[in-house]
Amino acid sequence: MDKERVGIQSVEVGFALLDALSRARGPLMLKDLAQEAGMSAAKAHRYLVSFQRLGLVVQDARNARYDLGPAALKLGLASLTRLDAMRLARERMAPLMDALGHTLALAVWGNHGPTIVHWEEAPRALTANLRLGDVMPLLSSATGRCFAAYLPREKTAALLAEELALATRQGRADLPHDEAGVQALLHEVRERRCARVLDTLLPG
Secondary structure: OHHHHOOOHHHHHHHHHHHHHHHOOOOEOHHHHHHHHOOOHHHHHHHHHHHHHHOOEEEOOOOOOEEEOHHHHHHHHHHHHOOHHHHHHHHHHHHHHHHHOOOEEEEEEEOOEEEEEEEEOOOOOOOOOOOOOOEOOOOOOHHHHHHHHHOOHHHHHHHHHHHHHHHHHHOOOOOOOOHHHHHHHHHHHHHHOOOOOOOOOOOO
16 A cells, blocks of 8 residues: 555655745746745756746746746646536536627636636627636726625735726726725626626727
8 A cells, every 4th residue: 555655756846836836926036936835946947947848837038937837727727627617617608608699708716816717709709819718807807807796805805906006007097996996896796796898808
């Protein structure tokens, strides 16, 4: 039994880097990533080289920061699609699309916010520049507003604060600029049990 339980320790050690990236709010410098994973920068770098070859990690050439790569996204999406709730939702999307005549997207709450995990495009749909794995903003997308309205506030507080600050800097007249405005918007979503945006994220 003990022999059957023997694993590969280096795989388990290296996973600490992937786990740290999954918990981070964004890309990390090598020293910060290594610290989060509890290892030296030199040791972390060796693992990251291999992870880059496999597509699990990518490095931004402009700032040298590391982030999860396309292979990590592929694994995550594959896992999500095997959940019963996801399967049941996907089965209902095509008939609903036929009835409504509109493109539908299915999203779940991910590490960085509402994440698109499935897409059913209507025959006469407007062109939408969206891909599987895209994260929807909480204030400027209908998807994000629904999540913000119904999730516990501690789940969304940090993201909402970032988006409020950005909306203020950009002078966005179509988005709230303070907490009172956010609460009014989310109250309306809960009252109507749906959210709607017009040209705040995607034209048309």
